[in-house]
Amino acid sequence: MPRKILIVDDDPHALRLVSYAFEAEGYQVAVASSGAEALARLASERPDLVVLDVMMPDMSGLEVCQRIRANPATARLPILMLSARGLVADRVSGLRSGADDYLAKPADTSELLARAEALLARAAYPPARTGRVLAFLGAKGGVGTTTVAVNVGALLATGGYSVALVELRPGYGTARALLRLDPETDLGGLLAKAPGEITPQEVESRLVRHASGLRLLAAPRVAASWSPASHEVVDALLPILAGGYDYVVLDLDHSWSALNRAAVDHAHFTAVVSEPEQVSLQCARATLTTLRAWGIMGDLAGVVIVNRGTTSIPPTLPQIRQALSAEAVGAVPPAGDACAQAVRDGVPLSLLQPQHVASAAMRELARVLSGTAHPPR
Ligand SMILES: Nc1ncnc2c1ncn2[C@@H]1O[C@H](COP(=O)(O)OP(=O)(O)O)[C@@H](O)[C@H]1O
Ligand SMILES: [Mg+2]
Numbered sequence: 001m002p003r004k005i006l007i008v009d010d011d012p013h014a015l016r017l018v019s020y021a022f023e024a025e026g027y028q029v030a031v032a033s034s035g036a037e038a039l040a041r042l043a044s045e046r047p048d049l050v051v052l053d054v055m056m057p058d059m060s061g062l063e064v065c066q067r068i069r070a071n072p073a074t075a076r077l078p079i080l081m082l083s084a085r086g087l088v089a090d091r092v093s094g095l096r097s098g099a100d101d102y103l104a105k106p107a108d109t110s111e112l113l114a115r116a117e118a119l120l121a122r123a124a125y126p127p128a129r130t131g132r133v134l135a136f137l138g139a140k141g142g143v144g145t146t147t148v149a150v151n152v153g154a155l156l157a158t159g160g161y162s163v164a165l166v167e168l169r170p171g172y173g174t175a176r177a178l179l180r181l182d183p184e185t186d187l188g189g190l191l192a193k194a195p196g197e198i199t200p201q202e203v204e205s206r207l208v209r210h211a212s213g214l215r216l217l218a219a220p221r222v223a224a225s226w227s228p229a230s231h232e233v234v235d236a237l238l239p240i241l242a243g244g245y246d247y248v249v250l251d252l253d254h255s256w257s258a259l260n261r262a263a264v265d266h267a268h269f270t271a272v273v274s275e276p277e278q279v280s281l282q283c284a285r286a287t288l289t290t291l292r293a294w295g296i297m298g299d300l301a302g303v304v305i306v307n308r309g310t311t312s313i314p315p316t317l318p319q320i321r322q323a324l325s326a327e328a329v330g331a332v333p334p335a336g337d338a339c340a341q342a343v344r345d346g347v348p349l350s351l352l353q354p355q356h357v358a359s360a361a362m363r364e365l366a367r368v369l370s371g372t373a374h375p376p377r
Contacts, residue, residue, distance in 0.1 A: 002027055005028070005029050006047035006051070008034075018112070019031060021109045034059070035058050035064040037298075038052070039295045042068065043073075044299040047077070055084065061081060069098035073268055076123070078120060080115060081099040090102075130243060133250065133269075135263055135267035136249070139280050152369060155350050156246070156247050156366055158212050161247055162245045164214075164215045164216075166217040168259060169187075171253075173219030176221075178348065179346055187206070187218065187220055188223075190202065191230055198236040212347075238262075247370070271304045275305070276305050281315075301326065304332070306331075307331065330361060332358050332361045341353070
């Protein structure tokens with residue numbers, strides 16, 4: 001298979017020149033003309049190497065590089081910086097931001113190709129298998145976020161995957177009730193720790209198993225005394241979970257906290273959950289705007305509509321898509337009574353009543369979100 005190179009440069013001339021050099025050698029080429037576009041392309045294109053310009057108007061290459069490194073899915077991706085700035089200080093800051101190599105423009109084509117080949121050869125050693133992180137972020141409270149997260153998690157678990165569901169919030173969460181689990185050890189203890197103290201053993205000891213096979217890391221029963229550096233805890237926690245589970249499902253609350261900010265940075269996909277109703281959709285729109293400002297856009301984010309049956313004439317999916325300028329990756333129809341029964345039994349609706357139309361919608365959503373999933377291990 002030809003290797004794929006993602007070339008990022010805001011200068012169309014440079015973009016063409018470098019693309020041509022790689023294409024002529026038989027590489028597959030994808031291009032991005034801004035930092036934000038580059039980040040969006042990573043998930044969809046899955047390149048083997050990134051050639052990254054530094055000076056770009058929206059987001060510098062240094063920041064793009066840091067973000068690539070911060071995301072466990074791309075942390076080991078080879079990055080070759082190619083910049084008009086060639087001073088020693090520029091090279092040093094490029095390498096410090098996480099680049100593997102740095103070349104000054106104008107670069108000699110054969111040197112550029114040779115350096116790229118060297119990086120690709122080293123990267124050929126298989127990296128540790130990392131799980132896919134799926135974040136569910138409520139547009140506001142009470143729209144069905146936890147219900148969707150729990151169902152998608154349980155469906156993936158019964159599909160043979162290892163799944164960790166994390167209620168990533170400082171206060172009480174409802175997954176305990178939905179799954180009828182009430183662990184004494186939970187996220188609270190972790191949030192109070194220094195990031196360096198968060199080990200795989202510490203994390204594993206706080207996960208409880210549901211009958212579906214899903215593991216739950218529950219939100220604190222008692223409000224955690226969490227430090228302002230909680231995002232560092234998230235940065236430590238999520239790679240550990242992604243290293244041990246095929247899927248890490250995050251149930252996030254509707255805040256724009258540092259916790260959520262860190263969480264979506266680690267997510268391969270962030271689903272904003274909304275009801276098909278005006279107030280909720282307005283909140284969804286604001287949430288999507290915030291996510292875009294954080295660089296979470298394109299293939300990295302979408303909308304899940306949960307119709308709880310509270311609006312008599314809900315807008316159609318095309319209308320919602322237009323109003324939000326975002327794709328709806330799933331739509332769950334009303335299932336009030338079935339949801340109540342599922343809560344009573346502590347079994348997610350999609351497992352309790354698999355024939356229900358809402359269950360079929362959840363299965364479809366799980367299928368879409370599992371993306372280019374590897375087979376269950
Ligand atoms: N498809 C649905 N149809 C009807 N009610 C639903 C549906 N999905 C969830 N609910 C109900 O909506 C309420 C809020 O759901 P929840 O998942 O707790 O929302 P959130 O996590 O956004 O606060 C719960 O009572 C839940 O049973
Ligand atoms: Mg909830």
